[in-house]
Amino acid sequence: MTQALLTESGYATQTGKILHTEQMTKLEKFFEISLPGGKDLNHAPGQFVMVSIPGIGEAPISVSSSPTKKASFDLVVRNAGILTGAMHNLEEGDTVGIRGPFGRGIDTNLLKGKDILMVAGGCGFIPMRSLINYVLDNRDNFNSVHVLLGCKTPADRLFLHETANWEKRKDLDFQCTVDKGDAEWKGRVGLITKLIPDVSITPSSTYAVVIGPPIMYKFVIKELLNKNIPDNQIILSLERHMKCGVGKCGHCQINQKYCCQDGPVFTYDELKELNEAI
Amino acid sequence: MDKYVVLKKSDFNGFIKSLSKTQKVMAPVAKGNNNYAFEEVSSGEEISISHIPTILPPKKYFMPQRETILAFSKKEHEWKPILEKEPLVVFGIHTCDLEGIQLLNKVFTTPPQDTNYINRMNDITTIGLECNDYCDEYASCCVMNNHLPNSGYDLFFTELSNDFMVHILTEKGEKITGGTPLFSEAQSAHHKALEQLRSKKKELFKDEVVVQNNELKELFARTVHSAVWEDIQNRCVACGNCTNVCPTCYCFDIKDDINLDLNTGVRIRSWDSCQNETFAKVAGGENFREERGSRQRHRYMRKFNYSIGKFNKYFCTGCGRCSRTCMAKINLKETINSLAGEKK
Amino acid sequence: MKKTKVAFFDFSCCEGCQLQVANMGEALLDVLDLIEVVNFREVMSERSDDYDVAVVEGSITSPHGVERIKKIRSIAKVLIAYGSCATIGGVNGMKNNFELEDIRKYVYQDSAHHFHTIPTRAVHQVVPVDYFVHGCPVYIPEFVKVLKSALSGLPYRVPDDAVCTECKLNENVCMYEKGITCLGPITRAGCNSWCVNNGNICYGCRGMVTNPAQKGQKDILDRYQIPMEWIENKMNMYNKARENDLAEEKKNNEQKC
Numbered sequence: 024m025t026q027a028l029l030t031e032s033g034y035a036t037q038t039g040k041i042l043h044t045e046q047m048t049k050l051e052k053f054f055e056i057s058l059p060g061g062k063d064l065n066h067a068p069g070q071f072v073m074v075s076i077p078g079i080g081e082a083p084i085s086v087s088s089s090p091t092k093k094a095s096f097d098l099v100v101r102n103a104g105i106l107t108g109a110m111h112n113l114e115e116g117d118t119v120g121i122r123g124p125f126g127r128g129i130d131t132n133l134l135k136g137k138d139i140l141m142v143a144g145g146c147g148f149i150p151m152r153s154l155i156n157y158v159l160d161n162r163d164n165f166n167s168v169h170v171l172l173g174c175k176t177p178a179d180r181l182f183l184h185e186t187a188n189w190e191k192r193k194d195l196d197f198q199c200t201v202d203k204g205d206a207e208w209k210g211r212v213g214l215i216t217k218l219i220p221d222v223s224i225t226p227s228s229t230y231a232v233v234i235g236p237p238i239m240y241k242f243v244i245k246e247l248l249n250k251n252i253p254d255n256q257i258i259l260s261l262e263r264h265m266k267c268g269v270g271k272c273g274h275c276q277i278n279q280k281y282c283c284q285d286g287p288v289f290t291y292d293e294l295k296e297l298n299e300a301i
Numbered sequence: 302m303d304k305y306v307v308l309k310k311s312d313f314n315g316f317i318k319s320l321s322k323t324q325k326v327m328a329p330v331a332k333g334n335n336n337y338a339f340e341e342v343s344s345g346e347e348i349s350i351s352h353i354p355t356i357l358p359p360k361k362y363f364m365p366q367r368e369t370i371l372a373f374s375k376k377e378h379e380w381k382p383i384l385e386k387e388p389l390v391v392f393g394i395h396t397c398d399l400e401g402i403q404l405l406n407k408v409f410t411t412p413p414q415d416t417n418y419i420n421r422m423n424d425i426t427t428i429g430l431e432c433n434d435y436c437d438e439y440a441s442c443c444v445m446n447n448h449l450p451n452s453g454y455d456l457f458f459t460e461l462s463n464d465f466m467v468h469i470l471t472e473k474g475e476k477i478t479g480g481t482p483l484f485s486e487a488q489s490a491h492h493k494a495l496e497q498l499r500s501k502k503k504e505l506f507k508d509e510v511v512v513q514n515n516e517l518k519e520l521f522a523r524t525v526h527s528a529v530w531e532d533i534q535n536r537c538v539a540c541g542n543c544t545n546v547c548p549t550c551y552c553f554d555i556k557d558d559i560n561l562d563l564n565t566g567v568r569i570r571s572w573d574s575c576q577n578e579t580f581a582k583v584a585g586g587e588n589f590r591e592e593r594g595s596r597q598r599h600r601y602m603r604k605f606n607y608s609i610g611k612f613n614k615y616f617c618t619g620c621g622r623c624s625r626t627c628m629a630k631i632n633l634k635e636t637i638n639s640l641a642g643e644k645k
Numbered sequence: 646m647k648k649t650k651v652a653f654f655d656f657s658c659c660e661g662c663q664l665q666v667a668n669m670g671e672a673l674l675d676v677l678d679l680i681e682v683v684n685f686r687e688v689m690s691e692r693s694d695d696y697d698v699a700v701v702e703g704s705i706t707s708p709h710g711v712e713r714i715k716k717i718r719s720i721a722k723v724l725i726a727y728g729s730c731a732t733i734g735g736v737n738g739m740k741n742n743f744e745l746e747d748i749r750k751y752v753y754q755d756s757a758h759h760f761h762t763i764p765t766r767a768v769h770q771v772v773p774v775d776y777f778v779h780g781c782p783v784y785i786p787e788f789v790k791v792l793k794s795a796l797s798g799l800p801y802r803v804p805d806d807a808v809c810t811e812c813k814l815n816e817n818v819c820m821y822e823k824g825i826t827c828l829g830p831i832t833r834a835g836c837n838s839w840c841v842n843n844g845n846i847c848y849g850c851r852g853m854v855t856n857p858a859q860k861g862q863k864d865i866l867d868r869y870q871i872p873m874e875w876i877e878n879k880m881n882m883y884n885k886a887r888e889n890d891l892a893e894e895k896k897n898n899e900q901k902c
Binding site (some may be wrong): 024025031037271 | 315371375383384385387408420563580581582583589603
């Protein structure tokens with residue numbers, strides 16, 4: 024068996040430099056990363072990158088910044104495994120390996136001229152932020168825009184500066200609810216599903232984008248269907264275990280679909296017949 | 302290229318001997334208890350001409366169990382893609398396994414292409430060997446249409462009474478037969494003997510299950526909630542042997558292996574199995590195929606249903622390895638027949 | 646870089662696992678670039694109580710052993726249980742098949758009153774363990790992996806699939822096909838089916854997989870006409886001390902209820 028360098032490989036990894044970090048919550052840490060030469064990542068909202076730490080491994084992480092942000096991109100990493108745990112030890116100036124972007128993101132052209140209803144729960148807010156900021160940076164292209172955000176507790180909220188600005192904007196309906204408040208919390212307490220009925224949209228020309236934990240999907244989709252939003256205008260993003268990112272390793276397979284290539288963004292229409300999806 | 306030559310059986314030993322002097326030759330070798338494995342050989346005498354499917358299929362040469370794909374250095378912030386390969390001649394591949402190789406080729410040449418696999422594939426010469434007899438009760442090569450050669454080889458050997466009839470399909474193949482004076486032009490008697498053998502095989506090889514080939518996809522689509530999967534759930538011990546021995550299972554894991562300097566190291570791709578409990582588990586702990594039965598159903602669906610949508614091919618070659626190796630005696634033919642026996 | 650100080654300790658065992666380290670050949674030199682061995686009875690006479698990593702061989706079988714392992718645990722930042730005796734109790738567990746007093750008298754005869762003894766326990770049944778290197782003896786490539794993980798501060802996950810998986814990948818002829826009972830189907834992998842590769846059966850020295858699909862396994866035994874008792878007896882050669890884990894588990898479950 025001989026070993027040789029390979030000029031072209033799906034596993035080729037670029038060195039990403041960490042420009043800035045911030046511990047956002049106990050579990051979530053923010054990273055701003057640049058690629059060699061300040062190259063753009065060229066991603067679509069909803070896409071992910073494979074992030075590597077040498078000797079520890081690689082894991083899929085969704086991109087949290089909008090494609091309108093140039094020269095660097097943002098990741099927010101929840102400390103949930105060996106690699107993500109090790110990432111929490113990294114600081115400004117450290118490097119990580121980056122492959123990607125991978126997957127099918129959200130086709131923002133489809134959303135043009137439509138009412139946009141974004142529903143994010145927990146970690147789902149991280150990739151949703153990419154779309155929210157994209158929509159706000161191109162605000163004239165869209166009709167009414169609604170963002171519903173659900174968190175476990177006020178302490179679990181991310182990007183507080185940004186959400187504070189969103190609350191002030193007149194061209195955006197931003198609402199946040201928590202499962203359980205605390206002494207200082209004056210906002211809404213309760214399930215995110217309760218917010219959906221009162222959102223003012225024209226269902227036939229609305230795209231709903233939902234990103235959150237599996238348990239949330241079942242209830243949120245029911246509400247969206249009650250509101251008469253068509254199946255193919257409900258967009259979801261799924262999370263799966265992944266090793267390759269290029270549709271081969273099999274870990275992310277959902278029935279006949281590969282989450283890493285056919286998704287992670289799917290329409291409800293595509294998923295409703297798949298018994299392993301949600 | 303479409304040409305037939307013959308090799309005298311008495312010259313076979315010498316042929317492999319001389320071939321093994323120029324290239325590494327892998328071929329089926331007897332391991333006892335009617336078990337066989339592809340191993341390196343240096344003479345024809347070591348080879349089992351009449352063998353049932355080997356413990357592991359020849360996919361192990363195309364997609365090694367462990368393969369380095371990257372080298373890294375922490376201090377230098379460096380990542381270098383690596384290719385591991387070795388020119389090989391693999392002799393004695395049955396028609397079921399030739400199909401297995403062709404299916405894997407399809408997977409890894411479909412974009413995004415896998416350059417590691419493709420480079421290795423191009424360096425391997427495949428020599429098929431016809432099954433003159435039916436191997437055992439586990440095979441279902443006939444219903445999968447893989448009991449006769451359907452391409453996918455460089456050379457194809459058929460054992461006749463005194464000679465091997467050799468079909469040359471590629472230039473790579475012709476280089477081998479042309480490189481030695483041991484091969485001579487096939488005569489009409491040889492062609493006749495080959496024809497006779499093939500028509501005899503039509504009697505010998507019969508469809509192994511109660512449904513037709515073209516009904517299989519639909520059968521698996523409509524039996525997703527069948528009680529057959531519950532029965533399998535109770536029997537399967539999730540050892541993963543069915544996928545490891547499968548010529549078309551290609552799921553893998555990727556892991557880093559750091560050197561003792563704790564600075565440099567390599568990224569390794571290794572075989573993985575969808576039967577492992579943790580295979581589809583995400584970081585949050587959610588497992589989308591937690592039950593053994595659902596993992597087995599997934600395996601079958603990848604062979605008979607999903608693969609049609611993705612590659613327009615069944616990914617079962619009928620080699621019978623999954624049933625042969627299963628200690629719990631989960632049997633592919635029985636599963637198909639039980640599913641087919643359920644009311645529509 | 647300051648080298649990590651590593652100390653090897655032995656409790657009730659044959660010290661064969663430590664011998665594996667001494668015999669590891671060239672790789673040992675690379676290991677020694679990384680660590681400073683400060684305590685290793687088999688290869689050096691110096692002793693030190695200043696160490697970061699304790700590699701502990703052997704099971705805990707006496708009150709004195711309990712005190713000693715507690716002291717080691719209080720000093721070591723990282724404790725590696727090393728070899729079957731340490732990780733699962735190993736062959737010393739067979740002691741637990743007998744009444745303690747009977748076995749004490751049987752072993753020590755007239756001087757039994759000098760020797761206090763307790764039922765055999767694996768190290769983790771006495772103090773918390775950070776890493777497990779199973780095996781009788783340990784499989785050196787796995788020990789090197791564990792050492793690298795420990796020195797990098799990363800967890801090492803012992804494979805939890807059966808030895809059969811590795812055995813099949815090594816293309817061994819299945820022992821059951823030869824008519825021989827083997828413990829591969831219920832024993833944790835990670836040894837690269839070392840014994841079977843060399844013509845032996847699997848003796849279960851790495852302990853049992855956590856989720857052994859009991860019904861399926863029973864069916865298999867029935868099919869090969871192997872009585873459950875056989876397997877239990879064979880398994881008890883290395884795994885008798887597992888009963889301590891099961892008792893603990895039961896206690897915890899009761900407390901939860």
